[in-house]
Amino acid sequence: MNDVAEKTGVSKTTISRIINQIPNAASKETVERVLKAIDELGYYPNQVAASLKRTTTRTIGLVMGDIENPFFGLMIKGVEEVVRSSGYSLILANSNYDDALEHDLCMLMLSKQVDAILIAPSGFSSCKQYAPILDRQTHVVFIDNYVPGCNVDSVIVNNYEASKEACDYLISLGHKKIAFIAGPANRISSDQRTKGFVGAMEEEFGSLEPSLLKRGDHTIAGGYRCMAELLQQPEIPTAVFASNNLMTVGALGAIKDAGLSIPSDISILGFDDMYWYSINQPSLTAVDQPAYEIGQTAAKRVVMRLRNKKQPSPEVIELKAKLIVRDSTAPPQPHRNAPKT
Amino acid sequence: MNDVAEKTGVSKTTISRIINQIPNAASKETVERVLKAIDELGYYPNQVAASLKRTTTRTIGLVMGDIENPFFGLMIKGVEEVVRSSGYSLILANSNYDDALEHDLCMLMLSKQVDAILIAPSGFSSCKQYAPILDRQTHVVFIDNYVPGCNVDSVIVNNYEASKEACDYLISLGHKKIAFIAGPANRISSDQRTKGFVGAMEEEFGSLEPSLLKRGDHTIAGGYRCMAELLQQPEIPTAVFASNNLMTVGALGAIKDAGLSIPSDISILGFDDMYWYSINQPSLTAVDQPAYEIGQTAAKRVVMRLRNKKQPSPEVIELKAKLIVRDSTAPPQPHRNAPKT
DNA sequence: TCGGTTTCGTTAATCGTTTTCCTAAATCGA
DNA sequence: TCGATTTAGGAAAACGATTAACGAAACCGA
Structure with missing residues (x-):
């Protein structure tokens, strides 16, 4: 800045004003002269200094x-x-x-x-x-x-409502044994989704079987683990609702490894829509945030x-957030395969 | 900082030294006194000022x-x-x-x-x-x-080698009509991948049929468009190699919409491995960066x-980058479906 | 002609640190 | 005991902008 001042014979004040485009800062010729010098010297203002003064x-x-x-x-x-x-x-x-x-x-x-x-x-x-x-x-x-x-x-x-809506949709398809893979309990957004699920289930069935609620940690590995546990149960759920995108992927992996097919053996629905859900085979039903x-x-x-x-x-x-229905959710089949163990 | 100085009766110099943990800056008692005052006053240094001075x-x-x-x-x-x-x-x-x-x-x-x-x-x-x-x-x-x-x-x-290796793999499966969905020509990384593909093809077959090379723009839409064009051709390719992740997704969409199945009707291979490729149906072969x-x-x-x-x-x-072979690539089938139009 | 606005510009203080150069006391080796 | 070194600390000058306060022309209406 000093260089520019020296070169143009103008004070730093004026230069500062010109740079910050203060109206009526300088005459046309001065502005031009300064701009030219700035360009020639390759000067650019030090925003750290400016920030300090500006606060x-x-x-x-x-x-x-x-x-x-x-x-x-x-x-x-x-x-x-x-x-x-x-x-x-x-x-x-x-x-x-x-x-x-x-x-x-x-x-x-x-x-x-x-x-x-x-x-x-x-x-x-x-x-x-x-x-x-x-x-x-x-x-x-x-x-x-x-x-x-x-x-x-x-x-x-609207985590609660969207989650409830998704669960209600599964219920409307005829599912009764719907599992939920929940996120961390201390995160409100996650907790609201859990509450939405629980709310829908209790409204419909009076109470919720505790084994249907697994707690994951919003990771793929967590989703896989929860799903694998669900598939260990004597009677596996007919539908599963995963509370975020990564756990959905984990759950998909566990379902695939168990040799089950979607949606005939089990329906799956995830919170968070991903760009590839629509091209997946089958395309995935999801709550789009x-x-x-x-x-x-x-x-x-x-x-x-x-x-x-x-x-x-x-x-x-x-x-x-709104539910996008695709092909991974369907009414439960009466005679399903048991998972290969 | 002035407040801390005043409260402790110590100069700013010393405080600065203590904060920056300069060795031998002050006696133990002074350090403690200053630290205590800092804590009590909730003081935290202004890094903008520090940056200015430090450059x-x-x-x-x-x-x-x-x-x-x-x-x-x-x-x-x-x-x-x-x-x-x-x-x-x-x-x-x-x-x-x-x-x-x-x-x-x-x-x-x-x-x-x-x-x-x-x-x-x-x-x-x-x-x-x-x-x-x-x-x-x-x-x-x-x-x-x-x-x-x-x-x-x-x-x-190693864009060139990885791309060539992927193409060579498709050739080794027996594919002859291999299409490539390329990225922008002015980006070197992308250009290298194109060159790798072209190199492999020319090495094997002498020359490359120009209609097999489509230019996309690294977006899903671009990948879809290129794939759709390839499927318009009288004889569709038996394998396609997409030069980045988003174009791979686009291509998958076009293949799905055409009612073709992977890999029986067409093999697909993508540059960039994504976390969901392994759980996709079929799992996707890809070059993992x-x-x-x-x-x-x-x-x-x-x-x-x-x-x-x-x-x-x-x-x-x-x-x-290394090739990860999964289920979306297979030897070409002699009697394939034509795309539904 | 004269006071009052604009217009164009300057000087110098300031933002909150770091750092250079000091000084005074304490420690130390011989 | 004396000079040399180390330790603990301070005063003040930066760093590079912004901005308040002020001043000299120039313009302007009455």
Whole structure:
């Protein structure tokens, strides 16, 4: 910047104003002269210095539990798109669903003076753990999950209703022995799905046989294990509902390894629609979460907060997940194969 | 920081030293007193200011063409893991394979004073376009692709050999009419795969029938279109090799819609292995790229450059992609179904 | 002609750290 | 006991922008 000033014989103030396009900053000729010098010298402003003085970095942090999961991948894309086109940069970090790491990453971001943080909460059941982060002046939006007790913007999906709807659909096909592969209990979004399933089953059948509810951990291996256990039971379920995409894949693997065919031996339905579900043989029935829109919505919310002077009170924004019926679900067959052992 | 200084009656210098764990910075008691005050006041250092003074931000940029693609998702995870555990933060940006945007994003990152940039080049055929970025003091590593003429660290995969090997495998099964769904010609990685295919075919059959080579664009839609065109031909190929994951999915869709079955009517093989290929019906033969390792390797390379005083000359690091044979490839059947039209 | 706006520009303080150069006391070897 | 070294700590100058406060022309209407 000093070089530009020297070369053009103009003060740094004026240069700064020209770069930031302050109206009436300089005469036409000066602007041209400065722009030319900037170009010739290949000068570009040091945003670190600018950020320091401005006390805003035009950077937004995003902390996720598992950036490898394509569902989150799509969500990240939605966030990135809005963040970038709004003039911000994105700092991304992966917590591996580790509460302590998640906390440290958030603190690191605060230290880096991000203007806002988007957090996909790993699964703290209480808001207390987030207090040190929420106490700062930084804006926070929870994404894909919310934390009860925290009065914070959250963008989620109607997990309970969508899950219940999916289970009701299986019931409507005539299934009675419907198994559920649940996610971690301490994550609200996951818990809501479990509740939706349980709700539908109890409504229909009065109570739920405990052996039909397996607890996985949102991984392929977990899904496989749960499904394998279900297939060990003397009478295997006629339908299975997996509570996220990776567990669905695991369950599919276990079904395949058991030599069962879908949907004649067992129906399967997954939470999260994946791009390849429609071309799978058979194509897979799933609850489609609008991952991209979730990301966009959360990012828009945070940008709104950064731009507006007036701060509306925090809101829980609920997007709709909807059931997509394909070929992996069918009425139960009276005479099914037993799994090959 | 001033508050801490005031509270403890110690200078900012000492506090800074304690925070940065400079050896012999202060006596035990002083350290304790300061740490206590820091904790009580909830002070955390402003990394923007620190970065300004240090002239290093401990931040690394990553520019990708399509962060939604699960292949890149896994690569990002590899990068993130190494970057984070090495004490850096990651700024992520998506260029949508747009050359101009890619350039702007890189400049923005330079402006933000990232210590290094990892770029998955969108497909510039020449190094000239990268010159303004490479001229700076910042370290650059190309990832997943390299740019001829640029003397820059690059982490890639043996695209040519892996592609040739895959094609040779199809030939060894007895296929003669093997189609290839190619990616963009201006991206070297993609071009190498095309060359590998063409090389294998010419080596075996002398020449390549041009109608067997379709050019897609690395999207599902492109893969579908190419496959549909191939199925329009009077004599359809007995095997098809798609040059990336999304085009493979598109091709699968077209095959499904044509009512053909795999592998009896047509064999299919894809570049990029996906986590669900093994549970697909039939499981899919694919060339497995070590996406996670690619990301890790590139990140490690850049961290090495940031840490070492000595700078070794730029290197092209080639990881091995390997063919995984599954059920979607089989010898050609003499009497095949024609596609339903 | 004169006060009041614009217009174009400058000077200098400031953001919150790190780091260079000091100093004073304590320790130490001979 | 004396010089040399080590240890503990401080004062103040950066880092490279932004911005408040101010000033000199130039313009303008009455």
